[in-house]
Amino acid sequence: MSFFSLNGVTMRFGGLVALNRFSMDVEQGSIHALIGPNGAGKSTVFNCVSRFCQPASGEIVLDGRQLLGEPAHRIAGLGVARTFQNIEQLHQMTVLENVLVGLHSRVAGYVPFLPGSARRNAEGAAIREADEILERLGLQSFRDTYAGQLDFGRQKMLDVARALAARPRLLLLDEPAAGLRNREISFIDGVLLDLARKQGITIVLVEHVMQLVMSVADRVTVLNFGEKIAEGAPAEIRANPKVVEAYLGVEAAHA
């Protein structure tokens, strides 16, 4: 039994089948890439795990626990954090506040009106931890900037920072490198490897930037039209004719 797995997940939107009996197994502490052309259903996988949508059938299991029975807000508490493909920021909140929101499930209950020491301590600890995360991801100097004012790359990084604040066991990253410059991509590269290898966080990575996928992924799953067409080590995938066809076919259609 692997650490995280999807078994036969089917998701329909109206008549459209977004995922068709999709299965995938992710080993603990590994970086598992999920690739495929646009509209293949990659983000739908994440949205099912985040419980933003309800699959028609199948199961999603994290460390022996069924996720499909849980409401969306409980997923973070179970150790799953995610980032978003289109930068979905809390843009009217500062960078630090964004990370504090990420810490939400780990700060004790709602006690807004009591200026007691318990609350002060809990807040203090949360702020310290948020600062540490910002330090680690190089965002410390933007601590009190509004998220909406950061440049694109830093917004992406802030997204990761907020996700990390939940201290996840499983991290779902939705195109963290899209639109970034080479220097920024290699920074992400390092961060991901550090998270997986040193801290043992399991990462599922949706990404189009092949350079990143090939350099960090332990295993790659390829989706097309909601179905898994290939799975294997990066090198195997690169050589798989079906994968090349899926991508080229799409490219050809674009052109």
Place this chain on the structure above:
Amino acid sequence: MYGAPPRRQFLALGVLVIAGFVLPYLLPDYFLYIGNVLMTYLVLAIGLDLLLGWTGQFAFAHVAFYGLGIYGTALLHMRLGIPFVFGMPIAAAGAALIGLAIALPATRLRTVYLALATFAFAECAQWVFRTWDSVTRGPDGLRMSAASVFGFSVGNDREAMPVIAVITALVLAATFYLVRSKLGRAFCAIRDSEHVAAASGIDVRRVKVLAFVISAFYAGIAGGMYTLFQSYVHPDGLGVWTLVLLLTMVVVGGSGSIGGMVLGVLLIGILPEVLRAAPRGLLVWQEFAYGLILILAIMFMPRGIWGLFTKSRSA
């Protein structure tokens, strides 16, 4: 926002309370009355802004909860002899409870549907105030007797101002803590992105319901404050016009900020008093000018007047 509220905020509250005790000895009733009205509107506006500006919920039922607070506090006192210190919290809690009952179905709604449903609720509440003759005295309006606060009779501006200043200060202090708490951050997170909020472990529906309930509670408190310095309440005063006035205060001041509320309430609240000095021939243009001010404010001050003083929040 995070951490403890800065000391200067409490200093300002201290000044407010002292002013509340001292000014009644210095100023004529007219100014005291305006002061009391403005403090009541401030509590109302902050309550509305918690939903509108902080949580991003377009809910327009606020005036109904205000009415519940007014009628509740007044009737508890007049019919059951319950003094203000108990009557006002009971009435506000009643408003909050009805807020809860509205929030449970309303939080399933979004955007225009939420706005319409809450607006419709407010209209229904006004209709009940107007029609439930045996309790509210219906279209004749309710004449309220002087409130009793700790055994003291409070029925005019002079007596009411210290009490109202203290209540306003308490509400503001509570709000300072609220917006800097985990709950306050959850409000903002829901406003900015429900997805991020949910993925970060925030129970979106529950927090929205909490925002509704707290907002209704504030409106109920404001209703209680009204009974301290006014002697009469009529259902006609609890309609669209009051909602529009509050919306204007929130938007012109700068939604999503306490400072913005203070500015908005002061400016929009004093505007009619300032306009008294305008030439009489121009008075008839007031309604036109009011509309124009709203349009210009939303065009040129997207974050309200407060936003002109604080740094921009978007790129």
Place this chain on the structure above:
Amino acid sequence: MSAWRRGFAALGVIFLIGNAQAQTPGVTDKEIVIGLFGPLSGPLVAYGVDPLNAARMVYEDINAKGGIHGRKIRLVIEDDKCNPNELVAVVKKLITVDKVFILHGGSCTAAIAAAQEYVVREKVPYMMLNAAGDNAVFPATRYMFGSFQATQRVYGSALAEYAIKTLGTKRAAIIVHDDDYGKANLAAGKAVVERLGGTVVAQERIPPSITDITAPVLNIRAAKPDVILSGLYPAPAVLLAQKYGEFGMSAIPLMQANQGIPTPSVYAKNVGNPEALKNLYHTWAFNDIANEAIRSRWTGMYKKHFPEREPGPFMVTGLPSVLSVVDTLQRMGRDLTREKFVDAMEKLDLKTDTMTGPLQFGPGRRDALRSVVVIKYDGVTQKVMPGLFTWNGKDGT
């Protein structure tokens, strides 16, 4: 001087000389200060501008003739928007900042009622401008005088009395609004109908904002009345008449209280159906219809004072209150205090050619006009019906 500067000036005065107040506020050797206000903007502006101007022109006319016992009237004019919060602010400003002798204003009863408690506590005489609702004068308070053009109890009672006694009908249907006006009108009308041996076969209370009046008219038709008494406002009054014509009910007399017909010719044009005007009666509190000279006298005076403005139908409603104030001040002589003004006003018994009945107050009575006439209008001519219809002070209270 702006309100603020005046306010600070007042603050300074309080600081310097304390609250010592030997003489009557608002009265000096040379002038009497009166606070005059009404809705000069907002949705009810039509009820405010002309009546307030009418009061102004009478005061100014008195000043031009040398004032009252050597004193000129000085007016402090304010806009209350008919909004209770604003009217209370205006009243407090006039009393505590401008320190007027008496208050004269208000076109909306609900707004005035909000200020009543304060006015009575401060013991300042308050004359309602042209608000006619019952709530500010029932129950009577010492300092508040009003209803110079009759309350709804007077109209409800007059409609009913005419219907039963003169038209000889027995089954009345009453249609009013679900507000304070309607409540008072219905209560008095019903009491009179029943006192005179008739029955009220239908009583419909409808919202003033009604868009389709079919349902209440159907209810009335189903009750088979032989007279319809209406206390509706202008737009619903026309809707009622249209539907009544459409349903072919014009054999039944339709009686409207005068708030429904501010200008009869406009009403007739709006109804548009001559059939619906065949059997129409309405109450009236002024003699300007019976006597054209009276109307042209006042409109002529108005145009002289306000050449830029054509007086609207509500102009005359500002007259009886100002005439009463002037009469009282003239009767009082030079010795003016607020208490003496109240005592003198209580003894008011003013017969004018403008009003249908005498303007009177008395101990425990604060509504001035209790007698109105009934007019039959066929869309062309208005005929004042014989008789004056007087409310007995009891029906519907």
Place this chain on the structure above:
Amino acid sequence: MNLALQAIASGIATGCVYALVALSLVIVYKSTDVVNFAGGELVMLGAYFGLLLLVWLNLPYVAMFVLAPAAVFALGALFDRLTLRRVAGRKLSKHVDLVPYVVATIGLSYLLKGAVRVVPYTEEVRRLPPLFSGPPVFAGDVVLQRQDFAIIVVTAIVMAGLWLFFGYTLAGKALRATSQNPRAAALVGIPVSTARMAVWGLSSAIAGIAGLLLAPKLLMTPDMGSVVMLAFAAAAVGGFSSLPGCVVGGIALGVIQNLVGVFISPQAIAVTPFFVIMLVLLVRPAGLFGEAVVLKKV
């Protein structure tokens, strides 16, 4: 029984007016995300423009029926160009920002009411001559004014016109594309901001037509725009997205109001539309005819 029939017949005619105003609200909401709280004032303006042209300028009825809506069209388009374009241009969040629009349109409504009220002629209730005059029409015991038929017919024509326009003309399809995906529409060369202006103009013109039809029936005051509340209720039934839903909602509301007045109490007529809104949204959070609201794509 004929009590109920009459109540239903009159309700249908009145409901058609609600439906017309609701159509105007919905096409603007669908294409520009704006909840138009000034919709009622555009109705009012249409009626007063009509009166101005007909009574003061002595134009023939047909010319008035074209020119008055055209004037309201221009005003709506101008409002979008001068105000809303600026508000829409700097959205603070990626989500629909309702409040700025609500405030801007409330501002417009006060501005228009204030402007009309300054004219002393509007102090008294006025009435526009009906499109068709003449004695009422009887069908058994049920009676309707000729104007009622005019209202029903014009509503049907406007409805059909909108359906043809959005379904079968290039301009209409372009507008629809714009509302669904402005960025994509811009990419394929549709002038998005012009399209927005056109939608505002079209919606305003429909409101103006509603005003011309309504003014003979409901009379004119500067506050007649309050009829917009009934249109909101009709639109809510239609889910704020479906055009046929609006018409069904409007007619249903007109009929329900009359039945409530006859069988429950005329006092309850005022609260009926709000009760309907709450009930409909309680049962179906996106209206009876609306598409389910889903969060935007993540």
